[in-house]
Amino acid sequence: MDSNHFVKDPNVAVDDLRAAAETLIEKLQNDDYYEANEVINNINKQRDSLIFNNVGKLTRALHNAIVNFNVDAGEAEEGSDLSDKSQISDASDRLNYVLELTQGAADKTMDRVEACAPIAADISSESSQLREEWKRLKRREMKPEEFRQLYYRMDEFFARIGSGADQLGTNLQEIILEQGYQDLTGQVLKKVIRLISDVESELVQLVRIAGQVEDVAGFKSKADHEAAAEQNASGEGPQIKAKQRSDVMASQDEVDDLLSSLGF
Amino acid sequence: MDKNMKILIVDDFSTMRRIIKNLLRDLGFTNTQEADDGQTALPMLKNGDFDFLVTDWNMPGMTGIELLRQVRADERLGSLPVLMVTAEAKREQIVEAAQNGVNGYVVKPFTAQALKEKIEKIFERVG
Incomplete structure (x- = not known):
């Protein structure tokens, strides 16, 4: 197996895995245990390499994201002393x-x-x-x-x-x-919104790469419903799109209707 | 309704506490005190013979829903009328508050009229 195998994308890796599985069955049917063992070892090696490779990519992407933020900060805050922040x-x-x-x-x-x-x-x-x-x-x-x-x-x-x-x-x-606070806070909020959308697009990249690692390594993330229950208890804050959400009351009248349906 | 009753207003934002305090004053209730979260409010309630609790939901320290649970679990405070004034408007949350024994629920932003109606309704029931 040459080193080029280590930088394959997961789809190709899965194809390789299938091919290896077929070879493994063939070897086993032919009672060729030594060669079968070799195949299993190769599968393991390939899997480990893919994980290491992707963790590497993830780390590099994270590093780039952080570096880019700092560069952006330098540009946006020219002449400010925020460089250590x-x-x-x-x-x-x-x-x-x-x-x-x-x-x-x-x-x-x-x-x-x-x-x-x-x-x-x-x-x-x-x-x-x-x-x-x-x-x-x-x-x-x-x-x-x-x-x-x-x-x-x-x-x-x-x-x-x-x-x-x-x-x-x-x-x-x-x-x-x-x-006048509306103007001042508006400017600040716009800046923060821009930062958040930058962070989001970098994170989407990271999630994509991390997802590949998860697929290969078989990690599982926290169940969604657990996270939702935690969110409810600590509170979500004002609903800004209440009218578009069916699980949210859009007015005091709707709240009153719900409460009266509960016997209030 | 006894206009002299002692009311505790719990909200982490001083602005909102002040708005509620002002509205209550307009309605004739002047005997009010304030707390900025459940953790501060609970000992005040336990030591302070309050007649009515107005609380927000989303607060650091102890949330309003937790404060409601603690109040209902307390032997002496168990039947204290509680009005929630909160931005939390999810169906599940309102049901949760109802199940925990809230007496009224007002969603922010609210009007002076809504607050007045809910308070009147609560004291109609409680007597």
């Missing part, structure tokens, strides 16, 4: 930044809304009280002393409306500005 840890930093930014924006927005609420409530209650007083005035039910009070109260209210509206305006403007 992997793309993946950089991506987690970026995602953490998204987390911080969205949290900050949500907090500031809610702060502003909470600052607006009492101003609006005050305007609403004071204006409805003044409207009642005004109606009394129109019905000429008001004494001169009461009118004098209303007069000053109106004056004060106009001033309050003015400054309240200014504060509301400022807060609304701040809320608009806070939405």
Whole structure:
């Protein structure tokens, strides 16, 4: 057997195996045990070589993938000092930044809304009280002393409306500005999405090669249903394609229907 | 419904805790406390005579479904009303929560109206 046999693809290897099996049967039928043993040894050798060869390929591909990531990182991050960091840890930093930014924006927005609420409530209650007083005035039910009070109260209210509206305006403007996080996080997310799809295409290559090794070596991967059960318990997060999935509830109404079918 | 009842809000995101807290305040419930996962929530529940638990599902440490199981397994907390407010929306998960004795299930993103309805419904039943 020459060394060229060692770099065959698995399909050719399977053909070789069949041929060897036929030879083996033939030798055994002819009581040629020494030659039969030789055939078995050759089959073993060939199988081992194929595994080693594929593990080699896998290692090389993995190495290339890692090298390529680092090269890409160097290009994308020109002038940055991230060279001692992997793309993946950089991506987690970026995602953490998204987390911080969205949290900050949500907090500031809610702060502003909470600052607006009492101003609006005050305007609403004071204006409805003044409207009642005004109606009394129109019905000429008001004494001169009461009118004098209303007069000053109106004056004060106009001033309050003015400054309240200014504060509301400022807060609304701040809320608009806070939405800038969408732009910043969007850019970061796009970068991370690009990285993930790069990693995926490299991984697909690795899986293909690893699959060949598994086929030859007879390894089995973890059963799918075990993995699914683990996923359910730890939670999956928001469903982004709920309408297209039959195992996912697309709305609160569907959840309610399901629960009522369970006797809720 | 007793507006003064003590409510524990469990979610790992402070933003979501704040949103729920605000909605509850709008509904007149001001006696609320917060925890960021099941592990922090459970001792609070055991020591704190809470009347109502609002929990997320997906949290680090201890998940909401595990917290629900622990609450139902506890002698004293066993009948505590529990509302799940979560992004988990798979059929199996909702069935699992129901089997573990959840009292209501709201999927995120939710409306103030949905939250109000579920809470009212829970206390209609519990009395």
